[in-house]
Amino acid sequence: MAHYLLHINGASLHVAAPSDETLLSVLRNRLDLTGAKYGCGEGQCGACTVLIDGVPTRSCLIPVSAVGGAKIVTIEGLGQDGQLTPVQQAFVEEGALQCGYCTSGMVLRATALLRETPQPGHEQIVHAMDGNLCRCGTYPRIVAAVQLAARLQARAVPPEGARR
Ligand code: FES
Ligand code: FES
CATH class of the missing domain: 1.10.150.120 ([2Fe-2S]-binding domain)
Incomplete structure (x- = not known):
């Protein structure tokens, strides 16, 4: 297990996970951010898309160890104060x-x-x-x-x- 500080939806969150665990798995299973979905798990469908430094990225393909320091936005972080974008x-x-x-x-x-x-x-x-x-x-x-x-x-x- 390694420890990571992730910047997600404007918050800094500590998480412990194996270095090869995917960002999607960390979001869903360790941080309870279940908006990103597991579709194919192979980069084919886009159900797991999140924004990493503003770029749409398939979180099923990227290990958590690769996103330290990046600004991650999930669907949970889009609206503000109850307002839809x-x-x-x-x-x-x-x-x-x-x-x-x-x-x-x-x-x-x-x-x-x-x-x-x-x-x-x-x-x-x-x-x-x-x-x-x-x-x-x-x-x-x-x-x-x-x-x-x-x-x-x-x-x-x-x-x-x-x-x-
Ligand atoms: S789950 Fe299909 S591209 Fe990630
Ligand atoms: S997969 Fe059902 S609404 Fe797109």
């Missing part, structure tokens, strides 16, 4: 989920996309979300949710001239 709100409004197993990974992937590209075109959304699989086939609604999130996000940001 525009992406979360859009997924709800568009009904972009069925069983919900893929949803935390989808939301985090979409969050990273909209940070990089605030107004993505349809093809950019499809391309960015391509590696995240939804067994329920809600892809059209997921794309619609990302489009709506872009609009909600734009509304939330005051126009340049209005900023102080």
Whole structure:
């Protein structure tokens, strides 16, 4: 067992785990952060996606020993003060989920996309979300949710001239 200090959702957390234990396992089984899901365990589905220093990352592939010092965000860390983010709100409004197993990974992937590209075109959304699989086939609604999130996000940001 080794000891790690992880920076997750704005908190610094101590955890003891074998160095080769995956980040996904540590999140779910040692820290009770169960939003990231175990789908394939092989990097194929994206259900385990978290943000590491802002980059969508498959936590089933990365050992906990590799993430010390990085800022990790899981789905539990997205909303603040009980408020949903525009992406979360859009997924709800568009009904972009069925069983919900893929949803935390989808939301985090979409969050990273909209940070990089605030107004993505349809093809950019499809391309960015391509590696995240939804067994329920809600892809059209997921794309619609990302489009709506872009609009909600734009509304939330005051126009340049209005900023102080
Ligand atoms: S569980 Fe990590 S990619 Fe499928
Ligand atoms: S909503 Fe069921 S896997 Fe996507």
